[in-house]
Amino acid sequence: MAQLSDGTKIRLTSGDEVIVSEHIGGGGQGDVYKVSLNGKEYALKWYANGDIISSIEFRKNLKRNIEAGSPSPKFLWPLYLTEEMYGSYGYVMELAPAGYEDFSKFLLAKVRFGSVAACVESALNIVEAFRDLHGEGYSYQDINNGSFFIDATTGDVRICDTDNVAPNRENLGVAGRQRFMAPEIVRNISRPDKYSDYFSLAVILFMLFHIWHPLEGRRFDNFPCMTEHVELKLYGKEPLFIFDPGIDLNRPHDTSNASRFWKRYPKFFRDVFCKAFSQESIRIDSADDLDRISRCRVDENIWRAALVNLRSCLVKCPSCGADVFLDMGFGTTCYNGKCGNRILKTLTLFFLGGKYRVPVYPGVEIRKCMVDGTSTDRSTVVGCISVNPQKKDMVGLKNCDSKPWQRVLNDGSCRIIEPGRSSQILPGDEIRFDHGSSCKVLG
Amino acid sequence: MSEQIGDNGWYDDVKIDRKKVVLFFVIDTSGSMCGKKIETVNDAMRGVIPEVKRISNDNVDAEIYIAVMQFDNSAVWITSEPQKADDFDWSDLSARVYGGTNLIDACYKLEEKLSKSNKNGFMVNASASSTYAPIIILMSDGYPNGYPNDKSYEHVIDDLKKIGWFKAAMKAAIAIGDDAQKDVLSYFTGSMETVLEAHNPEALRSVIQFVTVTSTQIGTKSSDVSKKHVDEVVSKQGELIENIKNKYQFSNDADSDQDLW
Numbered sequence A: 001m002a003q004l005s006d007g008t009k010i011r012l013t014s015g016d017e018v019i020v021s022e023h024i025g026g027g028g029q030g031d032v033y034k035v036s037l038n039g040k041e042y043a044l045k046w047y048a049n050g051d052i053i054s055s056i057e058f059r060k061n062l063k064r065n066i067e068a069g070s071p072s073p074k075f076l077w078p079l080y081l082t083e084e085m086y087g088s089y090g091y092v093m094e095l096a097p098a099g100y101e102d103f104s105k106f107l108l109a110k111v112r113f114g115s116v117a118a119c120v121e122s123a124l125n126i127v128e129a130f131r132d133l134h135g136e137g138y139s140y141q142d143i144n145n146g147s148f149f150i151d152a153t154t155g156d157v158r159i160c161d162t163d164n165v166a167p168n169r170e171n172l173g174v175a176g177r178q179r180f181m182a183p184e185i186v187r188n189i190s191r192p193d194k195y196s197d198y199f200s201l202a203v204i205l206f207m208l209f210h211i212w213h214p215l216e217g218r219r220f221d222n223f224p225c226m227t228e229h230v231e232l233k234l235y236g237k238e239p240l241f242i243f244d245p246g247i248d249l250n251r252p253h254d255t256s257n258a259s260r261f262w263k264r265y266p267k268f269f270r271d272v273f274c275k276a277f278s279q280e281s282i283r284i285d286s287a288d289d290l291d292r293i294s295r296c297r298v299d300e301n302i303w304r305a306a307l308v309n310l311r312s313c314l315v316k317c318p319s320c321g322a323d324v325f326l327d328m329g330f331g332t333t334c335y336n337g338k339c340g341n342r343i344l345k346t347l348t349l350f351f352l353g354g355k356y357r358v359p360v361y362p363g364v365e366i367r368k369c370m371v372d373g374t375s376t377d378r379s380t381v382v383g384c385i386s387v388n389p390q391k392k393d394m395v396g397l398k399n400c401d402s403k404p405w406q407r408v409l410n411d412g413s414c415r416i417i418e419p420g421r422s423s424q425i426l427p428g429d430e431i432r433f434d435h436g437s438s439c440k441v442l443g
Numbered sequence B: 001m002s003e004q005i006g007d008n009g010w011y012d013d014v015k016i017d018r019k020k021v022v023l024f025f026v027i028d029t030s031g032s033m034c035g036k037k038i039e040t041v042n043d044a045m046r047g048v049i050p051e052v053k054r055i056s057n058d059n060v061d062a063e064i065y066i067a068v069m070q071f072d073n074s075a076v077w078i079t080s081e082p083q084k085a086d087d088f089d090w091s092d093l094s095a096r097v098y099g100g101t102n103l104i105d106a107c108y109k110l111e112e113k114l115s116k117s118n119k120n121g122f123m124v125n126a127s128a129s130s131t132y133a134p135i136i137i138l139m140s141d142g143y144p145n146g147y148p149n150d151k152s153y154e155h156v157i158d159d160l161k162k163i164g165w166f167k168a169a170m171k172a173a174i175a176i177g178d179d180a181q182k183d184v185l186s187y188f189t190g191s192m193e194t195v196l197e198a199h200n201p202e203a204l205r206s207v208i209q210f211v212t213v214t215s216t217q218i219g220t221k222s223s224d225v226s227k228k229h230v231d232e233v234v235s236k237q238g239e240l241i242e243n244i245k246n247k248y249q250f251s252n253d254a255d256s257d258q259d260l261w
């Protein structure tokens, strides 16, 4: 299939016409071009793969997705379908905004996040976008490192390649690459669905935080060469998480990025990866195991809470200024080799029965979703951990909300924390908010 | 302490650990390659190397290394060891006037470098953590010395096929001109489908570019998931054949009878 040359006009089913202005790149399924439509620039995906071009189902699904509209503004969702021309067809979507870089470039260290906070923010954005997608009853089916554009400064994301998105459990023939697909897909025991998306999502998150693949450890050294059969074994038949707490046969080398980053994250966060890649959620030998893995996989709600908590743990080392994640419930050592400063264990706030956890450390912010069990607002700041200006070693909780909070002490007595005021907090205290939501102070 | 901007060294010393893929070019420089043929090969190689570099640079999974051998009366490695695509520049090969086609020596020398037991081999210390299977592209316009009576090249290729690296490799061959023996080349690659014909300079240029780009694209990524049977693998060699069929489904019969050199 020849490439479309600049200036080629392509008719849309809406009757409009786009003009090709530049070839952006090509992948397995086709090519992407910059096009203009009524004076505005868009991206056109133009298929080159015969199976897709001839598939009535594929085109029908695209049309249905266009009509339904995007589940989240984070997707570069199909907007218009083209007519069939020059032996093929395609669809028009928004261009990735300028400055948003392909995730592959982060993995190649050609681009790095402007801050660790931006990395956490990008993970939250990715997780929320997939939550919205799955919430609409779709599955994405082919999550891989080429699916994301990320703003390295803000952590905002755009997700492309949405043309394989289909109603959960309906499959249009994509199968993806072994390295990113869930073991049940690699082994072809089932077809991509929401649960296999959960697996791929965890792989992407692991790679985002470690610049390393979660299954690629020492065991790979035992095979003379990576072949299709070795891939089937290591990603399909016998997948083993490199940091599996119970089986240490696949640890990465000490100098790997995985080893370098892993220990910088708090235990509660590492534990989520351990669960996502536990044998229970990745080992599959027959279709009988599908039910188990669907129960054991980590979904977006778990990731979302874990990432919000991770963000709460991000502070500056008081000694060297490096970004440090406080290991809630433990002391933390600054990862900076030249510093090695030890930050003592702090008190922890347990919001909503422990869904959200915040270290009692100066400057850490309390968000709306933590004090209101009905809210998903993770941005609005409703409080923070403050220092008593008279007594520098006394930390407390500041109410930045519009309503008073109630502090219930160990002995059952009550104090009101008015908006704008701070109160000392002690282990055993309970803070009560509106709607029956509350938080416990634990030692 | 002033507010610090940036990642504060979080990403310092990040290592980019990509797998290595060696792309072998084994090129016939016998007497019959003199003139237009070898010129076209050189020209096409100069054209395709930048594309290989780009594929290597943008690839998250693997990095490409290039090894080149030429063979006429005997075979010689042009690269003493595989070179990073990024550092590699094509040096023009010249064909040897009256030179023979010593395919047997080419196979010996390939076997030597692919053999795991050879300390000076190209694949020592390789493992699944560090290496994808190699890609081997053979180009020839003739037949081995002694062909068709002397079939000793078959024994040598049989030996080569016992080497794990050769077995695992993605293999393709380009038959240049009308005298090229496709049965010999397919004995080497393992199938007729992976032997591409080029009967004129234009076709040769395009075939070299197509085979090199397609095989490196396939060879440098994690393999596709099967859509047919449980625990079936989609072989990369099979994917290459699929791509060749797609591209040449309407075979170049227009020029297949005439040798335009």
Ligand SMILES: Nc1ncnc2c1ncn2[C@@H]1O[C@H](COP(=O)(O)OP(=O)(O)OP(=O)(O)O)[C@@H](O)[C@H]1O
Binding pocket: A024, A025, A026, A027, A028, A029, A030, A031, A032, A043, A076, A093, A094, A095, A096, A102, A146, A147, A160, A161
């Ligand atoms: N909406 C878009 N705006 C800007 N660039 C895009 C957009 N969509 C895709 N691209 C870029 O175009 C190139 C080709 O995209 P495409 O999705 O076809 O390739 P791929 O991801 O390599 O292939 P595959 O479909 O096999 O996963 C990639 O570099 C991709 O980053």
Ligand SMILES: [Zn+2]
Binding pocket: A317, A318, A319, A320, A321, A322, A334, A335, A336, A339, A340, A341
């Ligand atoms: Zn420090």
